[in-house]
Amino acid sequence: MTAPYALQVDSVAKAFGGNRVLEKVGFNIRPGEIVGLLGPNGSGKSTLLNTITGFEAIDAGSVTFEGRRIDALSAHRIVQAGIARTFQLPSMPAKMSVAEVAMAASIEHHGIWENLFGLRAAREAEARAREQANALLYQLLLAPVRDQPAAAISGGQKKLLGIVCALMAHPRMLMLDEPTAGVHPNLRSDIVGALQRLNEAGMTIVIVEHDMHFIREVCHRCIVLDRGHIVADCRPDELASNERVLEAYLGGSAARPAAAGATAGPVLRMGVA
Incomplete structure (x- = not known):
């Protein structure tokens, strides 16, 4: 219920x-x-x-x-x-791109799948996380800055990226x-x-x-x-x-x-x- x-x-x-x-x-x-x-x-x-x-x-x-x-x-x-x-x-972080920050927010990109199920499962999990990150960056209008350093985007874009990171969970x-x-x-x-x-x-x-x-x-x-x-x-x-x-x-x-x-x-x- x-x-x-x-x-x-x-x-x-x-x-x-x-x-x-x-x-x-x-x-x-x-x-x-x-x-x-x-x-x-x-x-x-x-x-x-x-x-x-x-x-x-x-x-x-x-x-x-x-x-x-x-x-x-x-x-x-x-x-x-x-x-x-x-x-x-x-x-x-200054040394990570917008897309990398989004990826880092995904539990599927943290190596747990490789430890539990092997390299193939880890690669599949990473592909799923990358697909999700790309979709969210597009949905929240951050696709044009996906390759820029995350620390270099505007304050408003950082807030949008924060929402992306939350949604990755x-x-x-x-x-x-x-x-x-x-x-x-x-x-x-x-x-x-x-x-x-x-x-x-x-x-x-x-x-x-x-x-x-x-x-x-x-x-x-x-x-x-x-x-x-x-x-x-x-x-x-x-x-x-x-x-x-x-x-x-x-x-x-x-x-x-x-x-x-x-x-x-x-x-x-x-x-x-």
């Missing part, structure tokens, strides 16, 4: 010393959703992403993916379970950490299109992001954190009228229009730009 939720986060808590970063955070994500994870700086978004993907251990609660508890697994075991992620500032859920931060508007449009195509093919996606225009274009639902607590779980078009969201970004007094006829929408856009 298929689990009704792709991801279940239940009462997750995390502290660093005396700093309690997450306090009983809980939410569910259905298969095929694109969910934005929002909040002001210091709200706990990155820590939450790190706990789900195995880069930080939780202090309490549970994380379940497709009906299986994963909060005790290491990061690479969580990738094997079906969740892959990108990072806000991807660092790319054949995930069913993709978690992205600020995929449009510092990206040229033209490449931002490419990222939007790439994520929409992935979602249409069945990928569940979680996005940590500050760009509200991007969130409105891509996300089906938004979860908003403030000081380690969830303060909203709603559609993108409901954010601008949600008082708890406005208070999270601007504080209690700033969240309310000062004059009759003022609207919350522009205030929220200013708060997250």
Whole structure:
């Protein structure tokens, strides 16, 4: 029987010393959703992403993916379970090409097949990985730079390459950490299109992001954190009228229009730009 939720986060808590970063955070994500994870700086978004993907251990609660508890697994075991992620500032090696970096992200290219089954199996596995890498580089518009040094491509292209590397693990859920931060508007449009195509093919996606225009274009639902607590779980078009969201970004007094006829929408856009 298929689990009704792709991801279940239940009462997750995390502290660093005396700093309690997450306090009983809980939410569910259905298969095929694109969910934005929002909040002001210091709200706990990155820590939450790190706990789900195995880069930080939780202090309490549970994380379940497709009906299986994963909060005790290491990061690479969580990738094997079906969740892959990108990072806000991807660092790319100077002496590897774009295509080589994509190939290196494939488990089939790491020599395991030669060790287990011999040279022929290793060559077949490498051919499959190369075919997958080429297809993904084409799909995410990186085929023209496939032979360039990975460190020499633009910041936006590095973010696209980070998505390619995550997809090389054949995930069913993709978690992205600020995929449009510092990206040229033209490449931002490419990222939007790439994520929409992935979602249409069945990928569940979680996005940590500050760009509200991007969130409105891509996300089906938004979860908003403030000081380690969830303060909203709603559609993108409901954010601008949600008082708890406005208070999270601007504080209690700033969240309310000062004059009759003022609207919350522009205030929220200013708060997250």
